[in-house]
Amino acid sequence: MTDAQETAAASSLRTTGGAPPDDGGTTASGAPTPLLEPREGIPPVVADADTLAEVIAAFAAGSGPVAVDAERASGYRYGQRAYLVQLRRAGAGTALIDPVACPDLSALGAALSGVEWVLHAATQDLPCLREIGMVPTLLFDTELAGRLAGFPRVGLGAMVENVLGYVLEKGHSAVDWSTRPLPEPWLRYAALDVELLVDLRDALEKELDRQGKLDWAHQEFAAIAAAPPPEPRKDPWRRTSGMHKVRRRRQLGVVRELWQTRDRIAQRRDVSPGKVLSDAAIVEAALALPSDAHALGALNGFGHRTSRRQLEQWQAAVDRAKALSESQLPQPGQPVTGPPPPRAWADKDPEAAARLSAARSAVSALAEELNMPQENLISPDTVRRVCWEPPRPADAPAVTAALTALGARPWQIEQVAPTLVTALAGADGGGETAE
Template sequence: MTDETTIVPLLEPREGIPPVIEDPTGLARVVRAFAEGTGPVAVDAERASGYRYSGRAYLVQLRRAGAGSALIDPIRCPDLSELDAALADAEVVLHAASQDLPCLAELGFRPRALFDTELAGRLLGYERVGLGMMVENVLGLRLEKGHSAADWSTRPLPEDWLRYAALDVEVLIELRDVLHEELKAGGKLAWAEEEFAAVLAHRSPGPRTDPWRRTSGIHKVRALRGLAVVRELWTLRDSLAREADLAPGRVLPDSAIVAAALELPRTTKALTDIPAFTGRSARKHLRDWLAAITRARALPESELPQPSAPGDGPPPANRWMDRDPVAARRLAAARTAIAALADEHRMPTENLLQPEAVRRLTWEPPAVVDAETVAARLRGLGAREWQIGLAARPVAEALARMEAQEKA
């Protein structure tokens, strides 16, 4: 832990704020410079989450020894495949890589080798793994993080935003180098490499079935007619948000959808009596919202949505004791064993073994519980080999003890 009195504010990039690359000529210069650079490449991307419908990148930042830093406008330069080819053999350093990899892939940039500084911090047991705190605790430097939630679709981008963006990759490679040595010294480097490979190999699931069922607060809606209203309003909102390229919540908040589903308003006046429909964006489409509610009210009973069917996985853990007390005790035994392992190896329990794998294992355990069968089951549930090597035997022993107690 760095002493507070020795922390140095990181206020300016070493070579100043680089110009934003906005044309093919400038992009070609960046490609050449980074191809001629050496060592890992620090990469970051800024999105407009909460402002825009898509998760696309609105700025891409890079830094490499021998090349310096670069800021690329992916709206003006939407194809980074040449940069990707030039860096095919380079290790890419990202912080919280799973957040940025999808939007980088949309631009044709797909790392082959990865070092994720956030994930490394988790495996090393750092309590706070945001980039700012990692840079502060590991390097003794303080980053300004005031623009992390900004609307990066803004054009032109303000100078202080660009300074912030350039600083995000300014010391990322130095952070990577220190964490790499800590992982190596702690015997965790192979674990980290396996985790990084899993992040790169991960593929986003396809579109959700009935995505409207994820509306926040939908659990309050018990009537099938109310669920029909949620479905109609959610679908309309999604269409309007996609067309306007706005985050859906900026078109109509989830609270408005749920309130309308509960009150089933019949008139514009009744609709505007719901506070969540008084915002400027919501009022802009009042006729459309009311038409959607009217459609839901007119649906025949046979076309009303039904309560969501149970998924293929176990129920929420807080319901296990009512549904299957023995399974609940298996889960508790497994969690205790994993918590002890996580404490021993100084990392969060969710990084030592994925919680979903633990739930599925203990809800439907193997017929014979031993280290081999537990290892095979965990492997089938996506656990990494290093996780299986640590956890399979202790978890199997914990489950076997619990099973013996149940029979006694």
């Protein structure tokens, strides 16, 4: 979407969308209106069973979709648990719930079963909501809706400003939400995050319908709601920043031992692992293979603030890695479960490389035509897998079956399959394909 298209779409949405009924979405000069206070003020934080029961009853009796958001303490605490849950629904108003004081919100989740939940970037919040018993059966993701509608900026602040004409204050997005009591400015910010979510949802629904993409969005939302919890990541230590510098297996063993030691400490202390020891320090120690705590203390990341006891603790992890037998050391790289990296295709299989190049160009052109990001049109991994091991013959039914097996949604298959059939046929020298 060009700047002119975005401006026109936003203008149209502000005309037809559901901005708050009191004063509209823009000032007399046409500038966005700062949104400074929730309509009913900042609600008290729900932190006891009796008040929670009242909120559950109110939201069960409300009407229409429910806006849902959660605040975490990423970078401060261990894990991704929720430290504040915000909701808003017509007839119930806004609620701010402390999931530390009220750790089981399954009754609230059950009361809202069958109700459409409106979230922004749903996949970020659903894991921590699931931990406290809140799992939607229906949802509307305003960030994903913005992507499908072609908006280049899909953060909540940008969407609310462009679509509804309001400016949200976003200064508290990265604060430590585990703080108790939560300061009033943070609570105001949290309440405002759900203040306009349903209004934004209504406006985006109209825009998606206008573009003929509403059914596509519904398929995407249903897939998110139905997705099972992700499997635990295998060998999470391999995601240590700077790992590309570590090449030898003994060094990999040091990274693993230090990472696992850090993780145990962080979990026990309930702090972010990065506050215990930085990734850069782990990689530095792995490359240096220090002989003792004194040598370790001279490395970057193990400065004068690191106590003797801490240095000995980290050195013990290094020594454990040094003592491992060859068979116990990790292998470089991770087991490959799919196609090799695309950069290696030209050497391993030039024909597959040609197929991938043709398919990428075709998908890129189609995404531009449909005015959406390529990754939302079809997963890049799906395209790679089809090109690496294409069905034979690479006709429409076979490509459709391959895309279905890889988890593509019906709307994606309808749009992409013909394009891939043509690209695969052209890259394979114009071989015969069936319609």
